[in-house]
Amino acid sequence: MIIQPAKINLTHLQTECQNPLSSNLDVLTTLEIVQLMNKEDVGVVSSVSNCVNDIAAAADDIYPRIASDGRLFYVGAGSSGRLGVLDAAEIPPTFSASPSQFVGIISGGDRAIRITQEGAEDDVESAIADLKHYNLSPLDTVIGIASSGRTPYVLSALNFAKTFGCLTVGICCVSPSAMQECDFIDHLVAPVTGPEVVTGSTRLKAGTATKMVLNMLSTTIMVKLGKTYGNLMVDLKPSNLKLKERSKKIFRTICGTKFYILSENGGTRKIYVPNSDEDNASQIVGQHIASCENDLKLAIIVGKTGLNLEESKRLLHNSLNRLGLALGSHRTNFFGPRDRSNDEQSDNESIFSTNSDDSDDSLSSSIISTANSENCSLVLVVDGGGSKTAVVIKCSSGIEVQCETGSSNIASCGVDGMIDAVGAAIRLAVSKLPPFITVMNPKSLQIFDSVWIGIAGISSTKYEKVLDRFEEFLGLPRNKIRLTGDSSLLAAVLSYKPEYEAGISLVSGTGSGAVAYKYYDNQYECLGRAGGWGSYLGDEGSGYYIGMQAIKDTIAYLDRKKLGRVLTSSTVPKKGKLVELSKFQKKLIRYMGNDGGDEDMFLTDMIEFMSSNDIDNSTRKAKIADVTRIVFEAAFSEPRDDKAYAIAQNAASVLVKNNVLPFTEEGLIDPGQSLLIFAGSLLCNGPFQDLVLAALDREGIHFKGIEVVEHPAQVAAKGLLCEL
Structure with missing residues (x-):
């Protein structure tokens, strides 16, 4: 069933109202028209300023999904759709991002980018068809752009995306709006730009505000992903003359006049190129970047550290692809002592060849010791229910991360659907961990000391199959994984409340049910269950x-x-x-x-x-x-x-x-x-x-007592740490 937007009187939309300041637009001089438009555009900045908290909140939620290989979809019609396509097209070359990860979708298809497709914005069926092609997952984000806040194509796309547990963001330029009434929109950004100079022409102020919002969202996300070093664009690909020159300039800004380059024997050597010799410096730096696979980050790491190419690749990978973290870890000597006896030579070239014994083993051990330097126990809890999947990762040092995605009730999702939903939620949570915990392997899940997975609808007939799947997914032995129904997570309260001899966890959410427990000697004894038999x-x-x-x-x-x-x-x-x-x-x-x-x-x-x-x-x-x-x-x-x-x-x-x-x-x-x-x-x-x-x-x-638990996964995580 497709949910149609309620009918809206367009005369109530600010973007459709007549602007009294431009009522005589057709009799103004050329200069007066330009001055009026410029004056009106000034107000756009303040309208966007009113939304910075909303923009930041949306960026914070989108970022970990992109970090976990989720995709960002821009969906819009007309001018709004073109702005989304533009942002999606600009991110890959600017930040070396995968084009498949940033997708612009415009109603009427790509032809509508150049030629307006009449009626396409009202086609709610095509919005669903356009998104179905991409096999959406809970890691994906869909940004719906509609200046009026009510475009049927956009609302249909957002509603459809939410059924897959996607994060949804709405961008409009009016208030109130139909978007405000939609419970399937997680974040709403609404810079109210007011009446246009040309009535209803939302490519003007509304379009400018929308472009500003999209710039802020995508740039913030890329910065958080480590695509910059300070404000330098270090993740660009030097694919044309301008970008090649920019890459050289960035390299010299970071590495200065003394830096390492790759040598013919597979090691590195340090050279000095004074600023006065600009032509020679440009040629040497260009050749160095090319020898580092035209990867500016790798070239900078080699140049600053003296590591060879393979070591530099591992350092960058183990530093979550963040140049600042990579250089910082090297400065703090994570890689052990190295001979730098020739480093002090300034005006002359000096040769430095890397020690082949100082690569794989020393690199891995140093990173491991860094990750373990906190000496923290790490636990993972999943609360998979009928309406959402909540994940908590908690460290004994006090660090805690949380995230939520869509339903993972095994009765309605099936085993495969549940595994996919829970897996996506776990990876999303892991992406939020600080680098020192995951730095050894950002994709690894073998970092947990104990795991408790509570899934709604789990039955004895499916228990072994599901446990096998999680054992394979997590890469952990069975003795570290506890698999129960979701209501059993609440029994963890008893582990730190010894004054009660037993407890009943009564759950009423999408479904309902109750479980009675006793807790002693670090063991939970299930006394029985009631309800919880599904809808x-x-x-x-x-x-x-x-x-x-x-x-x-x-x-x-x-x-x-x-x-x-x-x-x-x-x-x-x-x-x-x-x-x-x-x-x-x-x-x-x-x-x-x-x-x-x-x-x-x-x-x-x-x-x-x-x-x-x-x-x-x-x-x-x-x-x-x-x-x-x-x-x-x-x-x-x-x-x-x-x-x-x-x-x-x-x-x-x-x-x-x-x-x-x-x-x-x-x-x-x-x-x-x-x-x-x-x-x-x-x-x-x-x-x-x-x-x-x-x-x-x-x-x-x-x-004897009643306790309300809003976040069972947090309670279970606390209980797991008590048991370790």
Whole structure:
């Protein structure tokens, strides 16, 4: 099912309003027109300045994905699309990036770059088709560019990308906008540029602002990737005369007049080229860069360190391809003592040949000792749920990194889909680690002392197969990998709360379930499970349960409305005066429906949504669960929506009855000596917590303590470190 944008009155968009300062544009002199446009452009800078925090936040999220070989897609229509294509085209030659990693997509195809393709911006189907070709993954980022904030092609592309767990960024030049209403956009950058000099011509101020935002995003990401040394463009490829001269200038700026070049015997020799001999210096530096495979970074490392070409390659690789880190590690003598007796000679050439015994072994051992210099234990935890996959890497020295990607519920993703999703999330988290931890091999996952992977939907029949796959993926022995259901991660709380003899982890997010545990002698004993059987067989009291109840109630109401009746109770229909749908029901119809809130089409829309082969199960389940957000907003705000409140209250009751009562009634735990752990997005909501506590009270169940855990992976990581 394709979500269409709601209809918007274009006259409310700032970019479509008439600019009073240019109302007499056609009678101005040439100079006056230019002066007016220049004056209007000055305001663009301040509009972008208002968005610097949003731009920085987006760049911080995009960077680790690019570092983990994720791709950056620019999607737009018309002028906006051309600006995206331009940025994507300029990054590879400027920063030696792979063209396949930065992709510009414009509605209507590449022909639209030169000739406008009428109607292409409204084609929501082609947006999906254009992205399908690239097999999106959670490591990818999609930037949707639409000056108006409502271009159907762009919104369709962003919505489609989000179903794969991609990071999504929207860029528009109006506020409010349709983009602001889209829950599938992670970051929104909206420099409001106001009315154009020529009404509606967004290639002007809006286009300038968009280009500035794209410049900031892509340049910031490249700098964070180590593509510069200071402000010098050290990752360029000298492919033409201008770039060759620039490369020479950068080399001389960094290396000065005394530097090493490669010698014929495979070593290096140091030379001195005074600034006064510019022609000779230019020729020597040019030849040196060419001998270093036309790689300016390698040429600089050889020139500054005296390492041979292969050593320089390893140093650069082990320094995450960052020139500053590579030169810094060499200055701190990570490579052991070297004979530099000839280095002090200044005006004469001196010969320095590298010692072949001082290459592989010494290089590896020095880097290893650097990585281990912190003497820290490193643990990895994965919390794979129905709506997201959270990863935490924690070091005993206090360093911690986190990241989130899309769903990895094995029941809806399958084993292969789950492995792909979790693998992408782990690599994304590893890319955020400081260099001294991963410097030996930035791609290696054999750096962890203990790993705990909690996956929703894991079953005994799939356990061995999944464990085999993770053992292979991580390159770690089984005794370092713990594989459980996601709710089991919460048991780690007991490892540092010895005052409780047992605990129940009660989870209500996209799904629901509970597990009871005891903890002693660094061991967890599972006492039993309740619920957690998935959306078809259970998940009572979950986000999916609430979403389905709200949808069913709305459909039942619409049925009665068509018959000229409304329900005054859950069982007794009564003829009477029709009443309007409640606000939350109207919002639900707009959110789930295809036609912007058409009541008559809602049932048809829902049948299509539930049966469509174009929507995978995890996406369908997540969207239904997200209806809970609409229900809670109506139930827990003033004035309270009674229909929404009744749905929430019922969910709290069935959550307790199906997931807590079985443990207490069977005598598996004593609530008075046990800890109840709340987790999942619903149980982190204060008003819903109150409803659950009230339901427990009605059942006469009172726990010794209650703890709310918003981030189970963090708790599990803390527990793993306690065990080491």
